[in-house]
Amino acid sequence: MPSTVSFDLDGTLSTPSFAEAVWDEALPGALARRRDMPLDEARRYCREAYAAEGDGSIRWYQLPYWLMTLGLEDLDPGDLVRTGAANLRLFDDALPTLARLAHAGMRLVIFSNAARIFLDAEVALSGLDRYVDTCISVTDDWGMVKADPRSFERLLDRHGPVIHVGDHLRYDYHVPRAVGIEAYHIWRGSGERTAQSITSLAPIARIASR
Numbered sequence: 001m002p003s004t005v006s007f008d009l010d011g012t013l014s015t016p017s018f019a020e021a022v023w024d025e026a027l028p029g030a031l032a033r034r035r036d037m038p039l040d041e042a043r044r045y046c047r048e049a050y051a052a053e054g055d056g057s058i059r060w061y062q063l064p065y066w067l068m069t070l071g072l073e074d075l076d077p078g079d080l081v082r083t084g085a086a087n088l089r090l091f092d093d094a095l096p097t098l099a100r101l102a103h104a105g106m107r108l109v110i111f112s113n114a115a116r117i118f119l120d121a122e123v124a125l126s127g128l129d130r131y132v133d134t135c136i137s138v139t140d141d142w143g144m145v146k147a148d149p150r151s152f153e154r155l156l157d158r159h160g161p162v163i164h165v166g167d168h169l170r171y172d173y174h175v176p177r178a179v180g181i182e183a184y185h186i187w188r189g190s191g192e193r194t195a196q197s198i199t200s201l202a203p204i205a206r207i208a209s210r
């Protein structure tokens, strides 16, 4: 039985509000000011640029790439982190579930495509760092994305058998399942789901007592 549980972060343990504040508010806001264009138009421009890159691409997660692409190289990444941090909120079941798993002796890993600077801020400020043993920014630490099955193979190599939980149907469920990981898709109220999707972390907390 696996003794390690790996969690995606954004949309799984934390609500999307951190990422939205950065990618859908702060960056379009800066672009609107820089190009003297309406905020709505800047937001549409950014969304189209993100969509054109696609979340299977490593660049989709790399802040320096977007600052360069949007002509905002002089923005301070620290300011963007602080903007996200001000909007950071965990789902209600996140800390209780991690506490329960940790007290049952499970090792806990955060396995996220998010950039290291965002990951570190989110984990420290939310209090997740009390329970998490290892935090992996798949993009910054390994130069990979979770769309690539080799990222989950490496997770297995480093941490032994794991259970993985996340809100992206493909990258947190189908991809890890394909390499033999006991993976669960958590549906947090929007996007694709399957009949097997869980809607809270309660089934994961129960793993601690099985």
Ligand SMILES: [Mg+2]
Residues within 6 Å of the ligand: 008, 009, 010, 011, 012, 166, 167, 168
């Ligand atoms: Mg996610």
